[in-house]
């Protein structure tokens with residue numbers, strides 16, 4: 001591992017509050033994954049930017065982590081530096097809301113409802129942070145972040161601080177140019193959204209109703225990574241998994257939810273290898289029966305065996 005020289009290791013060890021061999025499983029909603037070689041939690045954008053630049057200059061691999069809700073981390077962990085982005089500030093000015101990348105979408109949904117704003121109720125069904133939601137154009141109940149997004153403050157290692165308009169981010173269903181395009185490696189610092197004025201109590205009632213519904217159809221109280229697959233055009237991955245007779249299928253302690261076919265549950269102690277095997281089994285079976293390619297929505301990171 002070429003980046004493991006004495007001077008690079010000493011730079012990593014000089015980062016504020018850095019830890020080594022830091023377990024990551026508990027920092028993901030799946031509860032799966034080995035340790036980060038090095039781990040820091042940072043809220044100040046300038047510190048995060050400096051650390052990204054420092055890593056790049058030294059050829060040290062880095063991974064940006066939010067709430068860890070859409071991730072499958074390898075059992076052998078993550079090489080290099082994991083930076084957990086925790087800037088959670090927010091500011092409301094009339095109908096315009098600016099939120100730090102580390103703020104949870106569900107928390108922001110409650111904050112804006114409290115402020116009498118409507119149009120963000122869908123976010124109560126979105127696990128993960130604002131930064132993660134920009135990265136993959138997260139959505140629920142037919143609405144996506146791009147529907148309310150005005151602009152994003154970001155940082156591009158080669159170009160420095162920048163502002164991205166929605167068109168720059170090339171949003172599509174569950175993806176953006178940050179996940180799959182020219183902006184890969186970019187950092188989301190904060191997002192600005194514009195909402196409608198309305199009755200905050202109505203927004204809260206709507207969110208309570210949506211949460212009840214989600215509770216009935218998704219295994220939200222279990223350890224999972226959200227939807228495992230993207231929905232193929234015009235269909236539902238969950239429906240296909242069910243039709244393939246795969247609900248309840250398991251590999252070790254990873255099992256396909258009997259409530260919703262697009263969820264894999266870690267029953268306790270499941271490994272990334274087991275989850276990956278289950279994913280591949282579902283893909284093969286759905287391909288064989290229905291000739292449909294299921295693409296993963298969950299992002300697999302770290303030292304995964306091919």
Ligand code: EPU
Nearest residue numbers: 140141142217226227229230231236238239242259260261
């Ligand atoms: N269905 C089945 N069997 C199942 C699951 C679903 O037959 O096991 C059927 C349902 O009966 C329904 C259809 O499939 O007729 C669609 O199911 P559902 O309404 O549960 O929505 P979904 O398409 O499975 C999407 C998002 C969810 C989001 C819900 C609610 C994706 C991959 N999933 O699920 O997002 O919460 O709509 O809006 O786009 C996520 O992205 O992590 C996520 C959970």
